[in-house]
Amino acid sequence: xxxxxxxxxxxxxxxxxxxxxxxxxxxxxDSAGIALFQEGKIQVKRCLGKLSQLExxxxxxxxxxxxxxxxxxxxxxxxxxxxxxxSEKNAHPHQAGPIVLVHNGIIENYALLREKLLSKxxxxxxxxxxxxxxxxxxxYFKKGLSFEEAVFLAIQELKGSYSLGILCEEEPTKLIAVRxxxxxxxxxxxxxxxxxxxxxxxxxxTKRFMYLNDHEMVIFTPxxxxxxxxxxxxxxxxxxYINWTQExxxxxxxxxxxxxxxxxxxxxxxxxxxxxxxxxxxxLYLKDLKLSEADIKNIRKIFLVACxxxxxASMVGKYLIEEMTRIPCELDLASEFxxxxxxxxxxxxxIITSQSGETADSLAALREAKKRGATVIxxxxxxxxxxxxxxxxxxxxxxxxxxxxxxxxxxxxxLTVFNLLAIHLGLxxxxxxxxxxxxxxxxxxxxxxxxxxxxxxEPNIKKIAQKFYRxxxxxxxxxxxxxPIALEGxxxxxxxxxxxxxxxxxxxxxxxxxxxxxxxxxxxxxAPQDKYYEKVLSNLEEIKAREGIVIAxxxxxxxxxxxxxxxxxxxxxxxxxxTPLLLTLPVQLIAYYIAVKKGTDVDQPxxxxxxxxxx
Ligand code: F6R
Numbered sequence: 001x002x003x004x005x006x007x008x009x010x011x012x013x014x015x016x017x018x019x020x021x022x023x024x025x026x027x028x029x030d031s032a033g034i035a036l037f038q039e040g041k042i043q044v045k046r047c048l049g050k051l052s053q054l055e056x057x058x059x060x061x062x063x064x065x066x067x068x069x070x071x072x073x074x075x076x077x078x079x080x081x082x083x084x085x086x087s088e089k090n091a092h093p094h095q096a097g098p099i100v101l102v103h104n105g106i107i108e109n110y111a112l113l114r115e116k117l118l119s120k121x122x123x124x125x126x127x128x129x130x131x132x133x134x135x136x137x138x139x140y141f142k143k144g145l146s147f148e149e150a151v152f153l154a155i156q157e158l159k160g161s162y163s164l165g166i167l168c169e170e171e172p173t174k175l176i177a178v179r180x181x182x183x184x185x186x187x188x189x190x191x192x193x194x195x196x197x198x199x200x201x202x203x204x205x206t207k208r209f210m211y212l213n214d215h216e217m218v219i220f221t222p223x224x225x226x227x228x229x230x231x232x233x234x235x236x237x238x239x240x241y242i243n244w245t246q247e248x249x250x251x252x253x254x255x256x257x258x259x260x261x262x263x264x265x266x267x268x269x270x271x272x273x274x275x276x277x278x279x280x281x282x283x284l285y286l287k288d289l290k291l292s293e294a295d296i297k298n299i300r301k302i303f304l305v306a307c308x309x310x311x312x313a314s315m316v317g318k319y320l321i322e323e324m325t326r327i328p329c330e331l332d333l334a335s336e337f338x339x340x341x342x343x344x345x346x347x348x349x350x351i352i353t354s355q356s357g358e359t360a361d362s363l364a365a366l367r368e369a370k371k372r373g374a375t376v377i378x379x380x381x382x383x384x385x386x387x388x389x390x391x392x393x394x395x396x397x398x399x400x401x402x403x404x405x406x407x408x409x410x411x412x413x414x415l416t417v418f419n420l421l422a423i424h425l426g427l428x429x430x431x432x433x434x435x436x437x438x439x440x441x442x443x444x445x446x447x448x449x450x451x452x453x454x455x456x457x458e459p460n461i462k463k464i465a466q467k468f469y470r471x472x473x474x475x476x477x478x479x480x481x482x483x484p485i486a487l488e489g490x491x492x493x494x495x496x497x498x499x500x501x502x503x504x505x506x507x508x509x510x511x512x513x514x515x516x517x518x519x520x521x522x523x524x525x526x527a528p529q530d531k532y533y534e535k536v537l538s539n540l541e542e543i544k545a546r547e548g549i550v551i552a553x554x555x556x557x558x559x560x561x562x563x564x565x566x567x568x569x570x571x572x573x574x575x576x577x578x579t580p581l582l583l584t585l586p587v588q589l590i591a592y593y594i595a596v597k598k599g600t601d602v603d604q605p606x607x608x609x610x611x612x613x614x615x
Pocket of ligand 1: 307308309310311353354355356357358359362405406407408491492495612
């Protein structure tokens with residue numbers, strides 16, 4: 001979590017750094033700061049709060065950078081607190097003598113290092129693990145080593161995860177960046193270079209990026225950059241061209257990124273389906289899936305592992321893949337899988353789903369499975385991310401950059417990919433007939449239009465949602481493929497409106513959660529006309545009998561459901577397997593409009609960060 005940016009080039013960097021941080025604010029927003037060279041001295045400005053506060057602090061004209069040998073340098077940071085509460089003194093950049101740095105990650109052995117530094121007489125002023133790194137570098141530098149040598153030796157002592165942007169007052173034309181375990185990209189420009197935690201921060205300035213691997217260090221000097229590995233050996237890196245545009249990372253007239261991203265879903269699905277379905281709808285092309293027919297036939301078991309919203313998508317994936325392939329699937333939270341000594345081996349397939357491709361637990365689960373000989377494929381939105389690079393193959397979701405902290409369009413495209421994958425595997429194994437697959441594929445191709453249809457009900461959904469913003473508890477119920485969407489609906493509401501919401505398998509309700517139901521509890525029931533329909537209706541009656549308020553999301557034309565519910569939202573009646581995608585849109589909009597009415601910070605909800613790069 002936390003976002004870092006850095007610049008070395010011919011332009012005054014205050015604005016570049018600030019704009020970069022704005023684009024990274026989704027990664028953390030409890031405090032922020034920047035550091036610039038001014039007349040050969042590093043000037044640090046930091047503050048508690050969001051970047052709007054930092055903007056006030058840095059806006060004075062006297063705070064600006066001056067060049068050394070025609071070169072400007074600066075670094076910036078937006079924080080999501082791990083060690084030490086949000087405060088100005090814990091905000092980055094941290095300074096130790098001539099060394100100034102920004103850090104994203106967690107230094108696990110910081111307490112030990114801190115003791116060692118204190119015993120040497122260093123006086124540390126923050127509670128963070130990051131300041132320890134600054135002092136460790138300074139401690140080496142003081143001994144007469146060069147800036148680069150000091151950084152190199154200091155990082156050998158660090159345990160944990162870190163991406164770092166580091167300056168040294170005594171070497172004012174050099175910026176050093178290091179990556180280990182948390183994301184860091186290098187933006188390559190003309191006579192200027194950049195670092196950032198994520199690509200959107202730099203899209204205004206370059207479309208050319210280098211992806212760093214763990215234990216790699218970049219040394220920026222005027223007009224030049226050099227990448228070295230942990231042994232200090234220079235390595236050549238490929239430059240990748242990114243086709244995301246600047247508009248993609250702006251709000252485009254919407255009040256929030258989340259709303260914009262909800263509206264982008266039809267296009268995101270089109271992009272994800274593009275070139276993957278044959279014209280006659282008889283074949284699917286998953287070119288990025290590097291599994292031959294023989295590989296697919298040899299799969300013994302499939303593990304689906306992810307966190308949060310991506311976990312809910314994986315649950316849909318499990319249901320679909322098992323149905324289409326009859327291969328047993330196991331579903332796991334990445335944070336559990338990585339530590340529970342999972343029984344996974346050669347011949348097993350692990351599917352890791354991740355929007356960012358940088359989630360620490362998912363990455364660790366991937367590594368654990370690889371170590372044990374399993375084949376790993378990922379479903380990922382960010383090309384070049386750690387999960388993408390470390391997987392045997394990646395099926396990309398083409399959601400485009402997702403900025404809102406609450407995941408929406410990434411989820412929808414993950415569900416799209418799971419449908420494609422399940423059909424592809426089923427057709428290959430012949431456990432799914434072409435006859436059965438064709439109408440299903442046809443529905444999949446028309447999905448963007450169905451989603452557009454549901455979007456037309458937005459004013460009605462908004463009206464319903466706004467009635468409930470004062471409620472304290474919500475229940476979301478669904479069965480079968482609707483169950484993961486009940487979980488997702490509850491998660492969306494919780495994270496952006498801070499209202500307690502429980503997602504449950506409708507059949508489980510009578511085993512406990514029904515005790516929550518009273519005349520003040522809205523219950524959102526997902527009741528499409530699928531094979532579970534009758535059962536869900538019985539659950540609905542049980543709620544009505546206890547005076548719960550029923551908001552039903554069901555198939556269009558279902559007048560019975562409409563009559564017995566207090567509120568009714570309809571979705572087109574299509575193949576059961578694409579129904580989860582159709583149910584998703586109303587639950588996203590309900591959460592969004594409740595949060596807006598409540599007045600919470602929808603795009604940057606409290607305590608959260610978009611990319612969870614720490615355990
Ligand atoms: C919720 C949300 C999170 C993420 C989770 C995994 O709206 O966004 O639950 O889904 O942190 O993130 P990725 O998909 O980047 O691995």
